[in-house]
Amino acid sequence: MRRLGMSMGLGGVIMGLVTIPEIIEQGHGAPGWWSPVAALLTFGGFPILAAVSARARPAVIRAVSGLTAVSFLVALAITPLAVQPHTLDASSVWLYRMLPLGMLAAALAWRLLWSVVYLLVGSTAVACVNVYLVEQFSAMSALSGLLRASGLASLFLWCVTCARGAGARVDRESAIAGRRAAATAASTARDHERARFAALIHDAVLSTLLDASRGAEDTPAGPPPVGGPKPCPGKAAGEISVLRRQAQSTLDQLDEIRVDVREPDVLDARSAVIFLRSAVHEINPGIRFATRTWPGFDDLRMPVAVAGTLAAALGEAVRNSLRHAAIPGRPVHRTVTCTISAGSIRLVFNDDGAGFDVEQVSADRLGISVSILGRMRQLAGGAGFVESQPGEGTTVTLVWGGDGSA
Incomplete structure (x- = not known):
């Protein structure tokens, strides 16, 4: 238009x-x-x-x-x-x-x-x-x-x-592609968890059962024969101790992924980054999207609905910048930095464009008050911040913590 x-x-x-x-x-x-x-x-x-x-x-x-x-x-x-x-x-x-x-x-x-x-x-x-x-x-x-x-x-x-x-x-x-990307990311996350669960069943559960069955076969059913070799109590106790530790470790791992199995429509860290990057590049493929990770980033489990809300708020920030941040005579640089830590994600959109006085923005400017900050306020565990000064560019920060505390 x-x-x-x-x-x-x-x-x-x-x-x-x-x-x-x-x-x-x-x-x-x-x-x-x-x-x-x-x-x-x-x-x-x-x-x-x-x-x-x-x-x-x-x-x-x-x-x-x-x-x-x-x-x-x-x-x-x-x-x-x-x-x-x-x-x-x-x-x-x-x-x-x-x-x-x-x-x-x-x-x-x-x-x-x-x-x-x-x-x-x-x-x-x-x-x-x-x-x-x-x-x-x-x-x-x-x-x-x-x-x-x-x-x-x-x-x-x-x-x-x-x-x-x-x-x-x-x-x-574009809208259909966005929904397909979300569905693909969710499917990838489910396949990843199924593969992880199958590996756990094979490597831990079945091996524990196999070792236990072998131990049962090696244990005599009755008293040892006269003159025969006597069983080694220390060896049997050691094998039982190893089996107990292996079984307990397997149960702990099953407890860790129980929530993920019950709620499959979630994105892991990699799928979330792909989804958010595609949302930005659908608007402008020239915007740089950088990713940073902290220890424990693999623990991130983001529901698809949360990813959609973050993508919508981030997309509105990008569109606002493309509309209002232009400066005659020089290009405006725009960057999105995605930082993932244990169970949380932080998105920072920054441009070095015209900027504006945040306090002078009227309440009817829906792009900021509703499409960005309003979306993040309604998101459990989410928060949003807009920082800008005339001539100094704009920074929009979106934060989500899976535990409900951003």
């Missing part, structure tokens, strides 16, 4: 500058106020559209684009009231060729149905205005003007509709 809005805004400005000589020439036979007012209504919204498309939300871009499209129809409506019939010495009124600009704005602002309605209304309006001011009225001239106007405007409508449809498909595929 931003790229389309900026392209259309700049295109409208260029068309306005190119059309200035024709506007001045055709204004000689009309009231003095008509040319500037009609030009302002036709082209005035496009520089605003280009400006808001740099950083504004899509809803704002659509609103400005819709006003721009409507203002062009207003320019058409006032023209017959200001200019006398057949007083323009030209092949066509300059407004006639501006319908594609209005069509672009309408296609960006509204759904296809309303854009088609705008196409029909706009084509009819420009054809009538052109016949009223320039051409001699006839059914053929009116039909020809309508077809020429609607044909080019239809082409622009088709292009914008295809572009918006492609963008929507990219958004849907």
Whole structure:
């Protein structure tokens, strides 16, 4: 939406500058106020559209684009009231060729149905205005003007509709890819735990049972035969002691993974990092994602729902930086540092961009208060912090501790 809005805004400005000589020439036979007012209504919204498309939300871009499209129809409506019939010495009124600009704005602002309605209304309006001011009225001239106007405007409508449809498909595929990444990470975590459990069963439980069965076979069922070798009490006691220690060690290991077996939809440290890194790189693959680990990091067990919340808050921090941290004349460096320790994770997003005064952020700035800090406050064991100063960049810290204490 931003790229389309900026392209259309700049295109409208260029068309306005190119059309200035024709506007001045055709204004000689009309009231003095008509040319500037009609030009302002036709082209005035496009520089605003280009400006808001740099950083504004899509809803704002659509609103400005819709006003721009409507203002062009207003320019058409006032023209017959200001200019006398057949007083323009030209092949066509300059407004006639501006319908594609209005069509672009309408296609960006509204759904296809309303854009088609705008196409029909706009084509009819420009054809009538052109016949009223320039051409001699006839059914053929009116039909020809309508077809020429609607044909080019239809082409622009088709292009914008295809572009918006492609963008929507990219958004849907990104969301699907994110859900698939989460499911894959969860499946990987489950497979890892199953393999770990199977190895424990084979290496510890079965070997303990095998050693115990061998010990039972070697132990005589009754008293030793007369004259035969006497059993060694020390050896038997030693074997029993080893079996007890091995059995106790096996039980301890089973106790450690019991929670993981009951709750398989969790990510281990590696899967969590892959999931969070993919969430960042889906937004901007150029952002550096660094990982640090502390002793005990393998103990991290993060539920998939928690990983999704962290990824959403981190993604909003990245998007806010891309929207607002740009500094003209130099690149802005952005880095995510993921630190994993025993049962907890800390994500630090940092940029060296424009920065802002945290205390001056209004409560209705949902990107920070709701999408970042609000998400982390609602997450058990989670916390979020935003630090920034004008000209000194921004740091967003997200913390989660599996024990409920961040």
